Amino acid sequence: MEDIYLKPPEAKRSRRARKRERIALVSTHGYVAAEPPLGLPDTGGQVVYVLELAKKLAQLGYAVDIWTRRFEDQPETEKVDDHVQIIRMKCGGKEFIPKEYLYKKLPEWTENALRYIGKKKFKYAFINSHYWDAGLAGQHMAEELDIPHIHTPHSIGSWKQKLMRGDFPDDEQRLEETYNFSRRIHHENTLYRECDMVVATSPIQLDMFKDDYGIDGDKLVMIPPGYDDNRFFQISKASRESIRESMGYAPDAKVISCIGRLARNKGMDLLVDAFAVVARKHDKAILRLAVGSENDQTTEDPMLKELMEKIEAHGIQDRVILSGSLDDPDMPDFYRAADIFCLPSRYEPFGMTAIEAMACGTPTVVTTHGGLFRTLTYGVDALYADSFDAEDFGYTILKALRHPAIHNRLAYGGAHKVRSLFTWTGIAQQLLKVVEGRSTPRLEVTPAG
Template sequence: MLEESKTIISKDDSYTTQGRERGRIAMISTHGYVAAEPPLGMPDTGGQVVFVIELSKMLAELGYVVDIWTRQFDDQPEREKVAENVEIRRVPCGGPDFIPKEYLYKSLTEYTSKAKKIIAEENISYDFINSHYWDAGLVGQSLSQHLETPHVHTPHSIGSWKRKQMEEDFPEDKAAFEKTYNFTERIRNEQAIYRECDTLVATTPIQVDLFESDYDISSKKIVMIPPGYDDSRFYPVSAASREVIRDHMGFSGKQVVTSIGRLSRNKGFDLLVDAFAVAAERNPNAYLFMALGTETDETTEDPMLEEIVAKVKDHGIEDRVTIGSSLPDDAMADFYRASDVFCLPSRYEPFGMTAVEAMACGTPTVVTTNGGLYRTLVYGSEALYADSFDPHDFGLSIAKILKFKNLSDRLSDKGAHKARSLFTWSGIAQQLINAVHASKAPKLSFV
């Protein structure tokens, strides 16, 4: 069993709690399966849920009590402890069943009313509220006004950008996109939330540009804070340890290209199959392993899986492609470490947390240019990036890493260093606190 490294957080005087009561933060993330150990791959449950959980734990390490407010459904418990001074608070609304995030807003008036009652009964006060995605933003803004507490909103993705990209690339599906993603309602609410919140958090430079151009938000309100990763879990291991992991996963003697995520049109796994076919033609020892989360209440994802399987057969690479189910969270780090190349092939991706985790584990990574992460990376040194709408371009990028060991070694070393220097949760948490402090909003008691 691998020995995990330990994260050591350096606290200066501004973050100590000597002789003072801890501050309190409300994190709001209403959709999906928010849990201490989130079931990744379930509908609307992925990078954002991990972001909220990990950021909350690190804020607690910095001296805060953190309440994570989410929706209660599927017989989930009302309260769940995540870590010391971090607790999930679930409030029911809209019935007992799962509701897709695009239509959850219809039930949020009920949610907010119940949350206000709980907060009043328990006499809770917050230093600030941090909401995530536009559904939670509606709740966060209402609670902020009611409690006279600063509201920091983190959108994670932006409706105007996603709608524009999808309609440009698939104009014949415009009506279907509107029905599925509810873009008109989403963008209308995003506009109001972005203007009314106290601080707007962009996770990439692209988002900063879009807030200003598409929503006419002043740059004075915007702060850029990238997502983080848990550096006590995701880190490189020795060559000997890596070979043990590869043998356990059945990767020995192969050059394995991997990807992981929820099966969704915007994730680009069908394009990755096309790209891998390009790489496989040049490398007879290349194999593709995709871990796809397909558990959902909807049936619309079934045709996507059928399409991917059909593509594999059309390329004649059935014996070189494995499509597995989503991995448990505790298997993720070894999955990255065992890979020779990790791919983020998304058509649309606000950031790409799995790519950062892979880089942190020392895995050479190819990311999409249809997202925000690539603008923070040095091409050829920290990662390669390619257009996921161009399978030939993406496939050649994969093939180069598999062929040239010097390139692979450089990406492994420099990519891991970049992840450690820019994306650890301790740094992200302190950036958030600094952003609230810089806004000079009232009622802040820093610990």
């Protein structure tokens, strides 16, 4: 490979003083907004990831455009922060389109985006796309603009398919209709070979890109997700007690919390079954669930009905607090008020909520089918349990509830781990190094430092 020769620091500073280089982040599905409505369909951790990454890239000297789909009554552009804006392009009409089927409309989206770029005379240093639908659009854009394309899948089709087949072996046809695995995996195979670099968010993903898709190791890099350390951090015991009181928790209550969408792979049913185990052994334990819906109307979601029926079958109605998803500003205190945070996902590329909870000093239990657990030291940073064994998950929660030494060690160790590995500034710097370190013809760019 040829070496990349960068301009000397003086020249780079002069160039930045004249005009910031631009970066395009492409994330086409869901409700992407400066204040995202987390919990709405296809709107969760990935949206937070893209927004926070954009802000940090701007702080490092770039102008960042977040490209997404325009639907319903959304404005064409929206300012997020200094030097960060959202640009929305129309395709497929005004109705919401699930991410599994959005790819059919993306040729129209890409053509609209390219016309807009030409009109505005934007020049991008590189494109970073997120999830496979945006990857298809980002690859087309990169080829037309002759610029680098770095793709961050977040989720891998082959892995999700395997896990959901194992979880629901009799629902093969329904799973295919819902998640469109065959078309997704086909497009992923093509995308991973055509883009310049693929970003894994965990060691598990690195393995699967190689084993399931045959991607060469020199085309892969691992960059974990980040969290906002200006929002998620530990507080004093007195402040925590005040927050718990404002939320209506009894002083002696042991609160087990979880937040996520009502999707099969999120494992809310597993957590309810696990909590039933906890409730039999600990009379002060309560479960606090904040759930968003795959449907627009949460109360009409059949999965919510199933969850409520399961709670009633266990006879734990008076021990479970069930509500809708939270506004983003409420998230830090939601984590801080809990005694234990759980991530019960059967499939989770990483687990952003677990990282945020650990940063707040809340002992955390995750499953072994998420991308996060291989990064953690059991009993020091967090605990983990089998994602199909409610007894195992329940007794793992009890370990942290019953033993103060374990609880305190996890509170300290988890916060220390995420501070050392997962801040957004470090994530943004790693992404820039990926571009800086590649030597394909389209990757000869001058980073903003």
